Amino acid sequence: xxxxxxxxxxxxxxxxxxxxxxxxxxxxxxxxxxxxxxxxxxxxxxxxxxxxxxxxxxxxxxxxxxxxxxxxxxxxxxxxxxxxxxxxxxxxxxxxxxxxxxxxxxxxxxxxxxxxxxxxxxxxxxxxxxxxxxxxxxxxxxxxxxxxxxxxxxxxxxxxxxxxxxxxxxxxxxxxxxxxxxxxxxxxxx
Amino acid sequence: xxxxxxxxxxxxxxxxxxxxxxxxxxxxxxxxxxxxxxxxxxxxxxxxxxxxxxxxxxxxxxxxxxxxxxxxxxxxxxxxxxxxxxxxxxxxxxxxxxxxxxxxxxxxxxxxxxxxxxxxxxxxxxxxxxxxxxxxxxxxxxxxx
Numbered sequence: 549x550x551x552x553x554x555x556x557x558x559x560x561x562x563x564x565x566x567x568x569x570x571x572x573x574x575x576x577x578x579x580x581x582x583x584x585x586x587x588x589x590x591x592x593x594x595x596x597x598x599x600x601x602x603x604x605x606x607x608x609x610x611x612x613x614x615x616x617x618x619x620x621x622x623x624x625x626x627x628x629x630x631x632x633x634x635x636x637x638x639x640x641x642x643x644x645x646x647x648x649x650x651x652x653x654x655x656x657x658x659x660x661x662x663x664x665x666x667x668x669x670x671x672x673x674x675x676x677x678x679x680x681x682x683x684x685x686x687x688x689x690x691x692x693x694x695x696x697x698x699x700x701x702x703x704x705x706x707x708x709x710x711x712x713x714x715x716x717x718x719x720x721x722x723x724x725x726x727x728x729x730x731x732x733x734x735x736x737x738x
Numbered sequence: 739x740x741x742x743x744x745x746x747x748x749x750x751x752x753x754x755x756x757x758x759x760x761x762x763x764x765x766x767x768x769x770x771x772x773x774x775x776x777x778x779x780x781x782x783x784x785x786x787x788x789x790x791x792x793x794x795x796x797x798x799x800x801x802x803x804x805x806x807x808x809x810x811x812x813x814x815x816x817x818x819x820x821x822x823x824x825x826x827x828x829x830x831x832x833x834x835x836x837x838x839x840x841x842x843x844x845x846x847x848x849x850x851x852x853x854x855x856x857x858x859x860x861x862x863x864x865x866x867x868x869x870x871x872x873x874x875x876x877x878x879x880x881x882x883x
Binding site: 692 | 746750751757784787790791798803804806808
C-alpha cells in the first residue's frame with residue numbers, strides 16, 4: 549500500500565483553528581481564489597460563485613478547530629464542500645424554469661446561433677458552460693484545479709476509467725465547439 | 739507504454755504531462771523521447787485546446803468578498819492562564835471601580851457636609867447682619883426723626 553503524501557495545508561489549518569490571524573490570512577489567500585474559480589467555472593455565474601466561495605471559506609473556519617490531520621487533505625475536503633454547493637445550485641437552476649416560467653423572451657443569442665460574435669475568452673466560457681455537467685466537472689477538476697486523477701475521481705465518486713472517459717468526451721466536444729476559434733486565433737498569431 | 743495509451747492520455751488530460759496520471763508520467767516521458775516527432779504531433783493537437791482553455795481566467799476575489807469572509811474568521815483563543823488572569827483583571831477592575839466610586843461618594847459627602855456648615859455660618863452671618871442692619875435702620879430713623 550502506498551503511503552499517502554503529507555497534506556501541505558495541515559500546519560496552516562491547525563493554526564487557523566487556534567485563531568492565528570496570520571494563518572487565517574494565508575489560508576484565505578491560498579484557497580479563496582481556488583474555490584472562487586471552481587465555482588465560477590462550474591456555475592458560469594460570478595455572483596453565485598462568490599456565494600459558494602464565501603460559504604466554503606466560512607465552513608473552513610468552522611472546521612479548522614476540530615480538523616483531524618491524516619483523515620483527508622483539507623484541499624480535497626474544501627473541493628467536496630464546494631462541489632456539493634454547486635450541485636445544489638445547478639439543481640435549483642434546472643428546476644427554476646418549471647416553477648417560474650420566464651415572463652419575457654430571453655434577449656440573448658439563440659441556442660443555434662453558436663458562439664460567434666463573442667470575445668474569444670467569452671466563447672471559451674460559453675463552450676464550457678454548454679458541456680454536460682459531469683464532463684464540465686471532470687475538466688474543471690483536472691485541467692483548471694489541477695487535481696490528480698485519483699483525487700478527482702474520488703471527488704466525483706467514479707472510477708479513474710470513467711473520469712478519463714468524461715475528460716476525453718468533454719475535450720472532444722470543446723474542440724468541435726472551439727475549432728473555428730482556434731483557426732482564427734492562429735491566423736491572428738501568424 | 740503503447741502509442742495508443744499515449745494518445746488516450748493526451749486526449750483526456752491534455753498536452754501537459756505533469757497533469758497526466760503520476761503512475762504513467764515516467765513511461766510517457768520515455769516514449770516521448772523515443773518518438774519525438776510523433777509525440778510532438780500527438781501533443782500539439784491537445785496543446786491547441788489547452789491554449790484556448792487557458793484564456794478562461796477567473797477574476798481575483800473582490801475586496802468586499804474578502805472582507806465578508808475575514809469578518810467571520812476565527813479569533814485568537816486565550817489560554818486557561820490568560821483567561822484566569824483576564825477574569826482576575828476583570829474582578830480587580832471592578833473592585834477598583836467600586837472603591838473609586840466609594841471614594842468619590844465619600845468626598846462628595848464630606849464636601850456637602852462642609853458646604854452645609856459654611857451655609858449655616860453664612861446664613862447666621864446674614865441673619866446677624868440683618869439684625870445689625872435693622873438696628874442701624876432703627877438708629878438712623880431715630881436720628882432722622
